Amino acid sequence: MxxxxxxxxxxxxxxxxxxxxxxxxxxxxxxxxxxxxxxxxxxxxxxxxxxxxxxxxxxxxxxxxxxxxxxxxxxxxxxxxxxxxxxxxxxxxxxxxxxxxxxxxxxxxxxxxxxxxxxxxxxxxxxxxxxxxxxxxxxxxxxxxxxxxxxxxxxxxxxxxxxxxxDTAFHQTLPPEAFTYAINADLAERFRVRRYGFHGTSHRYVANAGAEFLGRPVGELNQIVVHLGNGASVTAVRGGESVETSMGMTPLEGLVMGTRSGDIDAGVLFHLHRKAGLGVEELDELLNKGSGMLGLAGRGDMRDVIEAAQAGDGPSQLALDVYLHRLKGYVGNYYAQLGRLDVISFTAGVGENNALVRERSLAGLEELGIRIDPARNEASSRSTRVISADDSRVTVLVVPTDEELEIARQTLSLVK
The missing domain is CATH 3.30.420.40 (ATPase, nucleotide binding domain)
Known part of the structure; x- marks a missing residue:
């Protein structure tokens, strides 16, 4: 053993x-x-x-x-x-x-x-x-x-x-045009400013598990993996390799998260420094721990936000709308980057368990060949499953992630 x-x-x-x-x-x-x-x-x-x-x-x-x-x-x-x-x-x-x-x-x-x-x-x-x-x-x-x-x-x-x-290793296959920020090149090289990406262990596991579930070689598939937890990220996977991902130099960039802002105009920081007197540490605390769903709705847990939104709470409804708007935009962006899309996989706490988020984040994308089956999407299961309709050109999956197993597999592959 x-x-x-x-x-x-x-x-x-x-x-x-x-x-x-x-x-x-x-x-x-x-x-x-x-x-x-x-x-x-x-x-x-x-x-x-x-x-x-x-x-x-x-x-x-x-x-x-x-x-x-x-x-x-x-x-x-x-x-x-x-x-x-x-x-x-x-x-x-x-x-x-x-x-x-x-x-x-x-x-x-x-x-x-x-x-x-x-x-x-x-x-x-x-x-x-x-x-x-x-x-x-x-x-x-x-x-x-x-x-x-x-x-x-x-x-x-x-x-x-x-x-x-x-966590960053899976994203080392990003091409230069995907990992390079458009700032002074000498400064970027000196201080290692570039996109690194995170949640890589989960994205790798889900991409491989989804391909195995479908009985297809991962090298043949173009996939979008949507990791939605308190931290959230999206990755475009071509042939088993990460080619674009939403988190950047730090886990702050990208989607709206539980307490992180995700994408924001950098000029906002200068404005808050000049007008509100916020220093570097205060801005760091604000964007990483006091923003996202918590900042918009006063609630960091998606379940609480949805419950409040359905009860008529305006800030919670807006927070949910902003979250879904950003997520749908990334799915569309990565579809365009890949050129052809075979699979979308939802994973992590929100991605695996929240049917409303899955349904609404893909709603309106039917012309792109993405169609959710409502009954499949609502069905509760702890197993990998298809939630797309039979006539959906793109297969949509829910794939429970297992980062510990992925770490164990990679560890064993090295020591062997």
Missing amino acids: TAVLVVNSGSSSFKYQLIEMDTEQILASGLIERIGESTGASSHTVYSPAVEAEAEAEADADSAGETSEAEFTRELPIPDHTAGFAIMLEAFAEHGPSLDEHPPVAVGHRVVHGGARFYEPTLVTKQVEKDIDELSELAPLHNPGALQGIKAAEEAFPDVPHVAIF
Whole structure:
């Protein structure tokens, strides 16, 4: 049996999954949070195959492969990431599964920003750690935490390879005309100003999963992948490669998001600085944490915004309209960039679960061969499914993303 441990570290928390790669089954997952606070918290969930004879007898497709789970939680001081990994190891030892029986052959780490330097799964070395640290100026909220997690994981698992999987890597196939900003070229090169794109692990997984579901080679398909969560992005995928994406040098550009503004005239910042007296830090806070749906509607969660809009709340209705207007514009833009479109896939929390957003973001595009089937779109399912009508020239899918599995696959492909 071949297991991979996947770690996603932030500055004050980290998530983990232990995945058995022969079956791609999750054996355990957990969250260590509030690191550095007076009281931290840990949760550890163990998964085991369901053994209900009725499910086997009925051979219900929706029941097949179900697992049972047990969660164990603790509250205790967690001074740093190293202590967090020690607590994680204690949870495995006490509650299972046994790491002696399922020893990870590698640890895969999610790292948000790899700049233009990292374009594939990368074995962690001291030099790679220095590079991740140096790239923290492009992702100050994300790379430092990832590096802390890597170093702590190396102490906990010193005898296995550690692999960095970069969110930006999938977008390293962007052509120069797509990643270049029209500013002074010398300044851009000196300070590494260009589009990098994010959510790449999810976009790669969904593009491949959609092609597999349709039984077609990914290399033959032109796809638009729509990742809609609290953070949101759209990617045009030609033949399995990213050729255009909505997020830019940072995750701020592009779609309207839960708390981020998305696209905005840069002159607005100068105006707010001159007239409202806002400084750099205040503008950063405004655009990243106080804008988007939260700024427009006072609500950052799409479910709350829709509920309020349907109850007649004007600001929430406007926020929803702005969100959908921007999203539809990106779909149309990327359709034009690709020239031919085979598949649109919705994924992530909003994309997978919100039928209204899916329907309204594609409404009016029937002349482009995009037609949603209302009943299919409204049907609830946790599986990959078609939601387009039979006469839709473009197939529209809902594809649940699995970034941890994608990280595990890429990690295993490197160490093998």
